[in-house]
Amino acid sequence: xxxxxxRGAPWWLxxxxxxxxxxxxxxxxxxxxxxxxxxxxxxxxxxxxAVLGLAGWSVQRVAALDGRRWxxxxxxxxxGLWVLYVWQVGVTLFDVPRxxxxxxxxxxxMLVDRWDTLAADFVQTVGKSVLIGWALxxxxxxxxxxxxxxxxFLQRGLLPLASLTSTVPLVAxxxxxxxxxxxxxxxxxxxxxxxxxxxxxxxxxxxxxxAGKLELELMHSYAAGYGxxxxxxxxPMAMPFIFSALKxxxxxxxxxxxxxxxxxxxxxxxGFRISTEAARMNVGLVxxxxxxxxxxxSLAYALLVQLERKVAFWHPSVRSR
Amino acid sequence: xxxRTAPTLREQALPVAVVLAAVLLLWYGGxxxxxxxxxxxxxxxxxxxxxxxxxxxxTTWAMERPVLPAPHQVLADLxxxxxxxxxxxxxxxxxxxxxxxxxxxxxxxxxxxxxxVLAAAIVHSRTLDRALLPWIVASQTVPVLAIAPIVLVILGxxxxxxxxxxxxxxxxxxxxxxxxxxxxxxxxxxxIETELMHTYAASRLQAFWLLRxxxxxxxxxxxxxxxxxxxxxxxxxxxLPTGAQAGLGARLLTGSYYGxxxxxxxALVMSALLGLAxxxxxxxxxxxxxxxxxxx
Numbered sequence: 001x002x003x004x005x006x007r008g009a010p011w012w013l014x015x016x017x018x019x020x021x022x023x024x025x026x027x028x029x030x031x032x033x034x035x036x037x038x039x040x041x042x043x044x045x046x047x048x049x050a051v052l053g054l055a056g057w058s059v060q061r062v063a064a065l066d067g068r069r070w071x072x073x074x075x076x077x078x079x080g081l082w083v084l085y086v087w088q089v090g091v092t093l094f095d096v097p098r099x100x101x102x103x104x105x106x107x108x109x110m111l112v113d114r115w116d117t118l119a120a121d122f123v124q125t126v127g128k129s130v131l132i133g134w135a136l137x138x139x140x141x142x143x144x145x146x147x148x149x150x151x152x153f154l155q156r157g158l159l160p161l162a163s164l165t166s167t168v169p170l171v172a173x174x175x176x177x178x179x180x181x182x183x184x185x186x187x188x189x190x191x192x193x194x195x196x197x198x199x200x201x202x203x204x205x206x207x208x209x210x211a212g213k214l215e216l217e218l219m220h221s222y223a224a225g226y227g228x229x230x231x232x233x234x235x236p237m238a239m240p241f242i243f244s245a246l247k248x249x250x251x252x253x254x255x256x257x258x259x260x261x262x263x264x265x266x267x268x269x270x271g272f273r274i275s276t277e278a279a280r281m282n283v284g285l286v287x288x289x290x291x292x293x294x295x296x297x298s299l300a301y302a303l304l305v306q307l308e309r310k311v312a313f314w315h316p317s318v319r320s321r
Numbered sequence: 322x323x324x325r326t327a328p329t330l331r332e333q334a335l336p337v338a339v340v341l342a343a344v345l346l347l348w349y350g351g352x353x354x355x356x357x358x359x360x361x362x363x364x365x366x367x368x369x370x371x372x373x374x375x376x377x378x379x380t381t382w383a384m385e386r387p388v389l390p391a392p393h394q395v396l397a398d399l400x401x402x403x404x405x406x407x408x409x410x411x412x413x414x415x416x417x418x419x420x421x422x423x424x425x426x427x428x429x430x431x432x433x434x435x436x437x438v439l440a441a442a443i444v445h446s447r448t449l450d451r452a453l454l455p456w457i458v459a460s461q462t463v464p465v466l467a468i469a470p471i472v473l474v475i476l477g478x479x480x481x482x483x484x485x486x487x488x489x490x491x492x493x494x495x496x497x498x499x500x501x502x503x504x505x506x507x508x509x510x511x512x513i514e515t516e517l518m519h520t521y522a523a524s525r526l527q528a529f530w531l532l533r534x535x536x537x538x539x540x541x542x543x544x545x546x547x548x549x550x551x552x553x554x555x556x557x558x559x560x561l562p563t564g565a566q567a568g569l570g571a572r573l574l575t576g577s578y579y580g581x582x583x584x585x586x587x588a589l590v591m592s593a594l595l596g597l598a599x600x601x602x603x604x605x606x607x608x609x610x611x612x613x614x615x616x617x
Contacts, residue, residue, distance in 0.1 A: 063448040072451050079452035099478050157336030167546070167600040168593040169554040171466075172569070175577030175585050180355075180388065247462075254464035262561045263577055270467070275561075278470035286471050294463040301462035 044093055051089070055082040102284050110288040117273070117285075118292050125257050125270040126296055128185035133192025134253040138246060140193065141200025146230070149208050159205065165198045174260035183264050191260040196249040203245035207238025239312040243304060250300040254293060348392055355388040356381035390583045398587040411567060414591045420568040422595060424484055425556040428491025429549050435492065436499025436548075437541075443500075444507040444533070445525065457500055465494055466558050473559065487559040487568075494555035495548040499541070506540030507533045538614065542607035546600050553596045569595065 059082065063075045084104050090096070091103040098106065111118065148154045174191050181187035211234045219229045261271025273289045312318050360380040365372045372380075382391040390398075399414065406413040439457075443449045469490050476486040510532050518528040560570030569592045576585035 059452050060448045063451040072455070075448075075451035076455035080456065097478070100475055153336050154340070155336075156333055157338075157340035160333065160337055161340060164597065167550045167596040169550075169557055169596055171554055172557060172573055172589050172592050175573050176582075176589070178577065179580070179582065179585075251462055251464060255466050258464055258467050259558055259561075262558070263574070274467055274470050278474050281474065283471065283474065286474075290467050290471065293467045297462040297464055298459060 048086075048089065048093060052086065055086065058082075099281055099283050102287055106284050107287045107291060110284040111291060114285060114288065118288060120268050121270045121273050121289065122292055122296070124185060124266070124268045125188070125261065126254075129188035129192060129257040129260070129269075130253045132185075133189035133257065134196055134249055136189065137193035137196030137253070138200045138249050141197045141245070142204050142242065144197075145201050145204025145208065149205065150226075155205060159202065162198045162201050170195045171256055171259045174256075174263040177260065178264045183266050188257045188260040188265070188269075192253045192256040195252045195256045199248055199252070200242075200245045203241045204238065207241030208234050210234075210241065211237045236312070240308070240315050240318070243308040243312065247301055247304050250304060251297055254297050254300075258293065345392060348389075349382070352387065352389045352391040353378055353381045356384050359386075359388060360384060386580055386582055388582070390586050394583055395586045395590060398583045399590060402587060414569075414572070414587060417567055417569050417572050417588070418591050418595050421553065421556050421560070421570065421592070422599065424487035424559070424568075425491050425549065425552045425595075425599065427484065427488040428493075428556065429495050429552045431488065432492035432495025432548060432552065433499050433545065436496040437503055439496070439500045440503030440507060441529065443504050454504065457497065461497055461501075465497075466490075466555065468493070469555070469558050487556050490559040491552040491555040494551040498544040498547045498551065502540045502544030503537055506537030509536045509540065535614065538611065542603070542611070545603050545607070549599045549603050550596055553592065553599060557592060 059075060059079050062078055065074075087101075088104050091101055148158065171191065173194060174187075177187040177190040177194075181190055208230075215233055215237075216229070219233050224232070257269075258271035258274065261269045262275050265272040270289050270293050274286050277283075277285045277289070309318055357377065360377060364380050364384070365377065381387070383394070384390070387394070402412060402414045409416060411417075439453075443454055472490055472493070473486045476482075476489060481489075507529075514532055515528065518532050523531065557568070557570035557573070560568040561574055569588050572588040573585055573592075575581075576588060
């Protein structure tokens, strides 16, 4: 496989991009439904096939590149662009019903047209439920983890139960939380707290055990007390564990808040928007809300990765990246 | 920290029992605290006679629509719904659990197949590895369940309803962990082992069957446990926007519509049991397969 790797000469990359642009201009010309009997002429079909071939070829060539760090990212980006492009062209050419698969351009248009609705949804779901629930749940999990670190009895009792919760669909507590805390964001935040607490607890406890015997004995020989050892050795050693829980929790928190809104919510919020607009077949807005949620999740993840690099820059798992 | 070996069952049993007892105690206490106001307003005051604290506690543990039902109320409701109705009655929770389990299992099987095939393709193709894998990993940061309603709409307008859409969502949640773990597992063999296969003139297929797949099994099974737990959540959530008549998710939704608190709690307990049972089944399968492999 490594034999395919080529050196330099990205002239064909420019060619591929130029061809893409040209083909794109041509293919985007017909209006949706402009072929009156609904059949697509052979010329268009052949052109689409050619574009597909071009896409496959260019992605393959970029993937065969070796050496630079950005080559991997470029491959993924090119592939993503091609998917969007073929999606757009295919939907337009074959006049796919919007309910089935709306064109990317339409989704983008929806994002622009209804940005005030979506911004309000974002503030409601992410700004209130997710952020507060995530911070509270993760913070509580961390605090309890540190607190019971010195009590092996409690740990042995709590850990099996905490790991059992990963097999329990915790999202299902949403209707109870709605009953207790009402329709507004506190009930969603409560679901999120419950979902994020246990992963953080398990990770914190595992992380606190991560310090090696040698280091612990070194701290002991320095006459460092429990608090000093915790602060200077064990908490820093636990950071990669804590960050992996924070990253998992970021996704869990979004899922929890969105699903909890399916069970009753004020007339605002990403989950509310997705479920009501899907029921009204207003698919464009649903996809726009999904895009907002996806971008939020990815951004949160990327932010946490950056933060981890700042905090745990010395750790092998971070340095190897 | 001095000892990292797994504690024995006996060392484990007592702490777990103590923690469980504490949870039960908190639950009963919470039921008193949370239900007291309702009990006084709806039951004790209208009766007109004076009441002592014992009566108050007893009332809070036997409310018809409590804020927090007491554990024995949930248990009684569970037992009633499990044993007092025939298995195919919609009032039997096992029936709903079976409906949810059906879509979970179908989705799980399809998702695992898809995940394994994708992983095999990714391991053998540099192009797919670079173009597809980053998107699969990135999609894990996306709240996948947000897509559930739209999948239901799409499949519904294509004429699929009933089991298929729910299984599709469970499948969607199942295949990510399987793909990621399988890619890691299929790449686990050491270079020297792959080179040995090469010197035997083994074809790619033979290398896959004899070397890569067996070495991937220890990676596969933990991801299967994650996948089936995710599949249960997916199947339950998929029952919400479809207006499904049966299934644990539908049961939760009807419970929250009619304010049937005890019903919600017993559906919740049932879904927890279902999750545990399915994960346990996968774990048992894992032990069976890996034990046979270690003997050979």
